Structures are given as C-alpha cells and as structure tokens.
Amino acid sequence: MDSPTPAQLEEELDSDIASIRRELRALKRRKTLLASSLLSSSTLQSHLRRQSASRPLALTSLDADVSPLVQSANAHTHTNHHRIAFSATAFPFQDPNPSITTSKSSRNLLGIRLDICARNGCFPKPHYILLRHVPSKGEGKRLLRIHRHTIPPFVPLDQLERVYLAASFTTRSDHDAPVKHVPPARQDLRGLVREVRAQLVAWQLRLDAIAMLREQIGIVRRDAPEYGDDDSDAQGVWERDVWCEDGAAMTRLVDNELGIVSLSPTARDATYVRMAWADGRVGRFKISSRGMIDRAVVIGDQGRDKAMECVLTGRVEELLERVRGFTPTSTSPPTPSSSTTISSR
Amino acid sequence: MARPRAFRAPTTASIPSNLRIPSTTQALVKSLGKLSRQSLLDLVFEWLEDRNVQSFRPYLEQDEADAMDEDELKPYPAEPTIDDVRNAYQELQVRKGGKREVIDRILEGDWRHGITLRQLAMVDLRYMDDHPSSLRWTALELARIDATIRGDASSLPDVSACIPRIHASTFLHNLQQQIAPLVKAHFYLARSRALPLTFLRIFTSNSPYQHPRQPPESLTDSSRVIYVAFPDSCPFIYTSIASSPSGPKSNNTAPTTQALPTDARTLQRIVRDAVPKALSLPQQRYTLKATSLTAKNLEALLKLRGPGRSNQANGTFSIFADAVLEGSPLDPRPSNTVTPEEHMHQTSSLPSPDPDKENRARDQQDDPTPTQPTKKQRRQASNKDAPPIPKKRKTAINARFGTSGSLSTAPLDRLDVRLLDPPKGKDDGDNADLVTPAVSLTFSGSDVISGIRKLAEVGIVDPERMPSWMTGEEAVSVALVRGGNRVLKEDG
Numbered sequence: 001m002d003s004p005t006p007a008q009l010e011e012e013l014d015s016d017i018a019s020i021r022r023e024l025r026a027l028k029r030r031k032t033l034l035a036s037s038l039l040s041s042s043t044l045q046s047h048l049r050r051q052s053a054s055r056p057l058a059l060t061s062l063d064a065d066v067s068p069l070v071q072s073a074n075a076h077t078h079t080n081h082h083r084i085a086f087s088a089t090a091f092p093f094q095d096p097n098p099s100i101t102t103s104k105s106s107r108n109l110l111g112i113r114l115d116i117c118a119r120n121g122c123f124p125k126p127h128y129i130l131l132r133h134v135p136s137k138g139e140g141k142r143l144l145r146i147h148r149h150t151i152p153p154f155v156p157l158d159q160l161e162r163v164y165l166a167a168s169f170t171t172r173s174d175h176d177a178p179v180k181h182v183p184p185a186r187q188d189l190r191g192l193v194r195e196v197r198a199q200l201v202a203w204q205l206r207l208d209a210i211a212m213l214r215e216q217i218g219i220v221r222r223d224a225p226e227y228g229d230d231d232s233d234a235q236g237v238w239e240r241d242v243w244c245e246d247g248a249a250m251t252r253l254v255d256n257e258l259g260i261v262s263l264s265p266t267a268r269d270a271t272y273v274r275m276a277w278a279d280g281r282v283g284r285f286k287i288s289s290r291g292m293i294d295r296a297v298v299i300g301d302q303g304r305d306k307a308m309e310c311v312l313t314g315r316v317e318e319l320l321e322r323v324r325g326f327t328p329t330s331t332s333p334p335t336p337s338s339s340t341t342i343s344s345r
Numbered sequence: 346m347a348r349p350r351a352f353r354a355p356t357t358a359s360i361p362s363n364l365r366i367p368s369t370t371q372a373l374v375k376s377l378g379k380l381s382r383q384s385l386l387d388l389v390f391e392w393l394e395d396r397n398v399q400s401f402r403p404y405l406e407q408d409e410a411d412a413m414d415e416d417e418l419k420p421y422p423a424e425p426t427i428d429d430v431r432n433a434y435q436e437l438q439v440r441k442g443g444k445r446e447v448i449d450r451i452l453e454g455d456w457r458h459g460i461t462l463r464q465l466a467m468v469d470l471r472y473m474d475d476h477p478s479s480l481r482w483t484a485l486e487l488a489r490i491d492a493t494i495r496g497d498a499s500s501l502p503d504v505s506a507c508i509p510r511i512h513a514s515t516f517l518h519n520l521q522q523q524i525a526p527l528v529k530a531h532f533y534l535a536r537s538r539a540l541p542l543t544f545l546r547i548f549t550s551n552s553p554y555q556h557p558r559q560p561p562e563s564l565t566d567s568s569r570v571i572y573v574a575f576p577d578s579c580p581f582i583y584t585s586i587a588s589s590p591s592g593p594k595s596n597n598t599a600p601t602t603q604a605l606p607t608d609a610r611t612l613q614r615i616v617r618d619a620v621p622k623a624l625s626l627p628q629q630r631y632t633l634k635a636t637s638l639t640a641k642n643l644e645a646l647l648k649l650r651g652p653g654r655s656n657q658a659n660g661t662f663s664i665f666a667d668a669v670l671e672g673s674p675l676d677p678r679p680s681n682t683v684t685p686e687e688h689m690h691q692t693s694s695l696p697s698p699d700p701d702k703e704n705r706a707r708d709q710q711d712d713p714t715p716t717q718p719t720k721k722q723r724r725q726a727s728n729k730d731a732p733p734i735p736k737k738r739k740t741a742i743n744a745r746f747g748t749s750g751s752l753s754t755a756p757l758d759r760l761d762v763r764l765l766d767p768p769k770g771k772d773d774g775d776n777a778d779l780v781t782p783a784v785s786l787t788f789s790g791s792d793v794i795s796g797i798r799k800l801a802e803v804g805i806v807d808p809e810r811m812p813s814w815m816t817g818e819e820a821v822s823v824a825l826v827r828g829g830n831r832v833l834k835e836d837g
Contacts, residue, residue: 029687032678032682032683033677033678036677036678036679036682037677039677040677072679073677073679075679076677076678076679076680077677079674080674080675080676080677081674083674084674084675095661096661096741096744096745096809097661097812097813097818097829098809098810098811098812098829099812099813099828099829099830111665113671115673115674121675122673122675123673123674123675124673125654125667125668126668126671126673127654128658128665130658130662130665148657148658148662148665149657149658150654150655150657150658150665150666150668151654151657152578152579152652152653152654153578153579153580153581153651153652153656154578154579154652267541267577267578267652268541268577268578268579268652269577269578269652
C-alpha cells in the first residue's frame with residue numbers, strides 16, 4: 001500500500017468539499033422550508049394575532065422584526081389556498097416592452113394562472129395565460145385578447161379564443177382570412193378559462209391514468225440506453241419518456257401474466273395509447289376527455305381480435321381488471337419465466 | 346390530378362428499400378465515414394438483430410458458393426453464419442481502432458453485395474441523432490384550409506383539431522400516391538432517439554420518366570434527400586428545405602402544363618407540396634404556413650414551435666414558460682426567497698455557472714418587500730463577479746430576457762431583422778412610402794439571444810430601451826420590424 005499521491009489526495013478532498021457543499025445547500029433549503037412552514041402555520045399565525053390584539057399599542061422590537069416576515073408568509077399562504085381551492089387565479093403583469101407606445105393601459109396585462117393537481121398530490125408547473133387589452137371603440141367595454149400563454153399547442157387555444165373573446169376576431173381577421181367566422185355576441189373570459197382548464201385537467205387525468213396502468217403492471221427503469229446487449233429473455237419493450245426530467249431514463253414493463261409488453265401514450269397529448277402483447281398483437285385505444293375508452297383496435301397475426309377490443313372498451317382505470325377477468329377464458333397466456341426477469345443495469 | 350390511379354406506369358411504386366447500392370461506390374465510404382466508430386458498430390448490431398437481419402442480410406459463405414466468385418482476393422472471408430458476423434463486430438467493438446476498418450469490413454466484407462437504401466437512410470438518421478445541428482430546419486405550421494368555426498360556445502372544436510394523426514404506413518401510401526407520377530422516391534420513417542420527433546427521410550430520385558438508369562452515385566447524393574420531422578402533438582412540421590411553401594392553391598396544376606424540370610430542387614418542391622395533402626383527410630384538409638423560423642438546432646425548434654409550453658412565451662415571458670416566477674401552491678416558502686433554478690427543479694443536478702441569477706424583477710410588484718437573504722446573496726454575487734453588473738441593469742436584463750439566454754435557451758443560429766422605420770422619425774411610420782432606406786440586421790452565432798443578453802450585461806445594449814425582438818420574445822428568426830414591433834406583412 002503506497003501512500004496516495006498529492007493529486008489523488010486533492011481529488012479526494014475536492015469531492016469531500018463538493019459533497020459537504022451539497023449537503024449544506026440541502027440543509028439550507030430545508031431550513032428555509034421549515035422556517036416558512038412554521039411562519040405560515042395557522043397556530044403561529046393565530047397566536048401572534050391574539051398577542052397583538054391583547055396589546056395593540058406596544059410594539060416591541062420583536063414585533064417589528066417579525067411582522068413583515070409573518071405578513072408575507074400569511075399573504076403567501078392565502079394565495080396558495082386560493083390557488084389550490086379555485087385552481088384559476090388572476091394576477092397583474094406589466095410588459096416591460098418599451099415599444100408599446102399606443103396607450104398606457106396596453107402595457108398592463110391580465111395574467112391568469114391555472115394550477116392543476118396531479119395524481120400524486122403534487123402540482124406540476126402552472127399554466128399561464130396573459131391577456132392584453134384591445135383598444136375598443138367607446139362603450140366602455142374592456143376587450144381582451146390573448147397575448148402570450150404557456151398552454152401546450154394541442155389545446156386549441158386559438159379556436160377557443162375566437163369563440164370566447166370577441167375582440168380577438170376583429171383584430172385577427174386580417175391575417176386569418178380563410179377562416180370564416182361568425183363573431184360571438186359577447187366576450188366570455190370565464191368561459192375561456194373554464195374550457196382551457198377543462199382540457200388541461202382532462203390531459204392531466206389521461207396522463208395519470210396511463211401512469212397508473214403502467215404502475216399496476218409494474219415497471220423497471222434503467223438510466224442509460226445500451227445497444228447490442230439487450231436481455232432477450234425479458235419481453236418488455238424499453239421505452240423512453242422524452243418528457244420526463246431526466247431524458248436518458250428508460251422504463252419497461254415487467255413481465256406480467258397478461259402478456260402486455262408495452263403500454264404507452266403515442267404522443268404528448270396522451271389521447272391515444274398503444275399497447276403490445278408478447279404474442280405479437282398490437283392495440284390502440286383512445287381515451288376520451290371523460291376517461292372512457294370508447295373504441296379500441298387490436299390486431300394480431302390472425303386479424304382483428306374483437307374480443308379483446310370489447311374488453312378494452314370502458315373506463316380506462318379499470319382496464320387491467322377487465323383484461324385480467326378475460327384472459328383465463330381465452331388462450332392460455334405464455335408462462336412467464338420469472339427467474340429471468342432481472343433487468344440489465 | 347384525379348388520374349394517377351388510372352394511369353399506371355410500371356415504375357410508379359416507390360423505390361424499394363432493398364435496392365442495393367454497389368459497395369464499390371466511392372460515395373458510400375463518405376456517407377458511412379460521417380459516423381463515429383461506435384455509431385457504426387451500433388448500426389451494424391441493429392442490422393444484425395434477429396428481427397432486422399432478414400432485411401439487411403450480410404454476405405455469407407453460401408452466397409459465395411452461389412456466386413462462384415473466381416477471384417479469392419477479397420480481404421474479408423465470408424462468414425458461415427450470421428452469428429459469426431455478429432462475433433466479428435463484437436471483436437471490433439472490444440478492440441480499439443479507427444472507423445476505417447469498420448467501414449472496410451462493412452463494404453468489402455459483410456455487405457460486399459451492396460448497401461441497401463434503407464441501410465443508407467439509417468446511417469443518415471443516425472448521423473442526425475448524433476449531430477442534431479447538422480441541418481437547417483424550417484418550421485412550418487399545418488393549418489386547416491376550410492375550417493369553419495361556429496361562434497356558439499356549445500359546439501366546441503375538437504381537441505385535436507389541428508394535430509393530424511400520423512399513421513405511418515397510411516401517410517406514406519398517401520404521399521407516394523401524391524408524388525408517384527412526378528417523382529420517384531424512397532421513404533424511410535424513423536423515430537428520433539433523443540427528441541420527441543419522427544423523422545421522414547425522403548430520397549428523391551429522378552422522375553419516373555427519365556429512362557437511362559442513373560449512376561449509383563446519384564443514390565447517395567445528399568442534395569436529393571429531404572428530411573421532414575414531425576414533432577409530437579403539435580401542429581407544426583419541420584423540413585430541411587429552405588424555401589418557403591407556396592400558397593395553398595398557387596401551382597398545383599402548373600407542373601402539368603409545361604415541361605417539368607427534373608432537377609433535384611423541383612422534385613423536392615413537389616414532395617414538399619405533397620406532404621400536407623398526404624396528411625389531409627376527407628373533410629379535413631391541411632396546408633402549410635410559414636412561421637418565419639429557421640434554425641439549425643432542433644431543440645430550439647422544439648422549444649419555439651414545439652409541443653411544449655414555450656411556443657408563445659419567450660423573452661420576457663419565458664419566466665412563465667419555465668414557471669420560475671412562483672412555486673407550486675403547496676410550497677410554503679414565499680416565492681421571493683426561492684431561486685428560479687429551484688423552481689425549475691434542476692438545481693441539484695447541474696451546478697449553474699452563476700448561482701445567483703436573480704429573477705426577481707417581476708416579484709417587486711407582487712411583493713414590494715424583498716427579504717433579507719436575497720439582498721445579501723445579491724450583494725455577495727456582485728462582489729464575486731469580476732466585472733460587477735450594476736444591480737439596476739441586472740434587474741432590467743432579467744425583466745426583459747426572463748430566463749431565455751440564461752436558464753433555458755433556444756439557440757437560434759441566425760436572426761434576420763429588417764427595420765421598416767425611417768431612420769429619423771421614430772415616432773410614426775406614416776410616411777414610410779417615401780424614400781426609405783431599408784436597414785437589415787443579421788445576427789449569427791451559436792446562440793444569438795444569449796449573445797444579446799451578454800451584450801446587455803456588459804452594457805453595450807440598453808436593456809430598458811431595446812425592442813422586444815432582441816429578447817427573442819417573438820420566437821422567429823426572420824422578422825420585419827416597425828417601431829420596435831414585429832409586423833406580419835410588409836404592407837401591413
């Protein structure tokens with residue numbers, strides 16, 4: 001055993017320092033999290049309120065220090081409660097673009113934030129719509145049109161805007177000539193937000209349903225794709241979720257008694273789901289915005305598998321139960337060899 | 346154009362995938378040589394996989410027996426079975442060496458009877474996966490031609506109204522039907538391995554009426570290849586053809602009236618015009634609209650004309666696309682105490698070069714009292730930075746650029762701007778039809794918007810007064826600008 005060279009020693013120390021820094025950062029983050037949770041907790045808030053109510057004039061130094069923090073925490077909690085409860089909240093925003101010179105008010109945008117809860121109780125990134133005022137001819141009406149937004153393009157926001165926001169028609173007609181359109185009677189911002197939110201929620205629910213089905217079957221994941229050395233014993237197909245945070249991770253369904261090797265959305269909007277079985281059958285179904293599978297197509301080597309199509313049709317969440325209830329009566333499933341399901345890492 | 350079904354020349358089918366290009370073609374060495382050694386080996390293993398090996402059969406001993414080859418001077422003896430071929434490449438995989446020996450082994454050894462067009466297409470697409478910026482892509486929007494939208498809220502349009510579903514074989518069949526009388530082509534459709542895209546590689550050979558057979562070199566001619574990329578779930582397609590699409594009805598019938606030039610560009614144009622028609626369904630016709638965005642980087646296209654959140658929220662508004670403004674409603678921390686990186690959920694993985702990129706400009710109106718820690722951090726950061734950026738300018742930069750150019754970036758390699766304002770009168774462009782010298786600006790580089798942001802940081806560009814197209818807010822690479830705002834048409 002020779003003593004480590006200085007370079008090695010340095011490397012070791014560097015990695016030590018890096019890990020300590022990482023830990024410090026994590027601890028700091030935890031501290032702010034805990035501190036703000038404490039500040040916004042209802043017990044503390046009510047306690048402070050009671051205390052300040054008991055002696056309304058005595059402003060100690062502690063009060064002066066604490067109160068801005070407490071107030072901002074309080075306000076933040078309120079906002080969060082609104083966002084959780086009502087899902088759509090509005091906020092003002094000022095466009096810093098200096099080229100807007102027509103009027104002062106056109107700089108002020110109306111922001112709408114949509115928070116949608118996912119299956120695990122988390123909230124994914126909120127969606128925003130920013131509306132701007134359109135100068136209207138008198139009558140004191142505030143006409144709005146969509147200026148910027150973060151709604152994914154498979155939600156037909158343009159068409160919804162044409163339906164619900166009267167102003168967007170009059171200003172857009174110049175370059176949208178081929179679209180024939182009957183202007184709506186009045187502007188309906190609530191209707192627009194309701195419809196956009198409904199579509200976003202439906203999308204989230206579809207994603208959740210597919211993720212739930214995959215989890216019910218069971219998934220294996222590996223971090224980096226490898227070539228040439230796939231374990232041919234395992235039947236599942238490696239799939240890459242290009243939309244998850246770490247792009248390189250791939251997941252695969254574990255071998256299951258249903259013989260399903262793949263179940264994944266065909267595209268990002270998760271309207272269509274593709275399935276594949278170990279015996280070569282492939283299927284595709286569409287999830288409606290109400291969570292129903294209205295139609296499914298399953299094609300095997302011998303043509304359409306109508307029985308399986310009927311089984312697939314129904315609520316999407318109960319898909320696996322239906323398939324399970326169906327499988328024993330049909331051809332015996334291929335016996336999975338459970339000893340060879342160790343995934344290659 | 347209703348006749349192609351009735352008229353059946355014997356050559357209207359697409360070029361078969363198993364058409365072999367003789368391995369002696371010099372251009373093949375060049376095509377294969379684009380790939381790295383590892384990519385070449387990966388491709389060979391893919392060709393030799395059980396499900397693929399029938400399409401890409403290597404040259405085996407039995408072929409040698411059939412062919413009765415008289416000269417035994419081939420450097421690579423034919424292997425007896427496919428497994429032996431696999432082993433040979435496994436050996437190459439283990440051994441270190443140049444890629445030339447792999448290419449030689451492919452062309453003179455195991456595929457000496459020729460590389461099929463499909464193999465060549467796979468090579469090209471593999472190259473594109475390895476080098477996502479190798480081509481210039483133009484984003485085009487698919488729009489419904491005859492969409493009639495009713496004004497009543499009860500009959501809402503379909504969700505997927507503008508997103509054509511692509512069923513690969515149907516689409517290719519339709520496309521082939523569209524172009525068959527005019528262009529002879531080979532199609533290869535493949536999914537990108539890293540990006541949410543489906544690539545279509547179209548090799549346009551000559552028109553079917555050109556009879557003298559073409560030399561094999563023309564089959565590897567990269568100028569005859571068109572790429573079309575279909576991003577998932579969004580009404581855009583990207584093509585590698587630079588020219589803008591023709592109008593919906595302009596020259597559909599023109600080619601039949603006059604003698605058709607059969608150069609590569611014309612054939613490409615025919616194919617490009619056929620793509621929206623092949624995507625169309627009865628009662629649902631599509632056309633392509635230009636979107637003034639051309640970029641080399643596919644990720645930039647996906648960010649600006651893609652299925653994600655950032656199509657309509659760039660520049661100032663990128664804070665919304667990246668959701669760095671506020672956290673989730675379950676987060677108890679007030680948003681001004683959390684760094685934007687943390688909001689993006691990427692802090693732990695990558696150490697950002699500037700850990701204190703404060704994006705708090707907009708928070709000032711939400712919450713006028715910034716708390717202690719951010720102020721302190723900010724001061725520390727400005728002490729650390731070698732040329733300290735004044736706080737006011739930094740705030741302005743963050744307000745104008747948002748996260749674009751720093752946290753998230755859609756690298757445009759070129760930005761062409763034509764200014765329509767008369768040089769002096771900045772207030773109004775009413776007398777623009779007088780003598781107006783056109784001022785055109787062209788920015789080019791690896792990432793133009795980041796560059797402008799850097800310029801603003803060092804004080805060359807005034808972040809408060811610069812027009813919004815400089816922040817990338819318009820998400821275009823070609824723009825006409827009047828009074829600082831982008832105008833859609835020169836006359837409008």
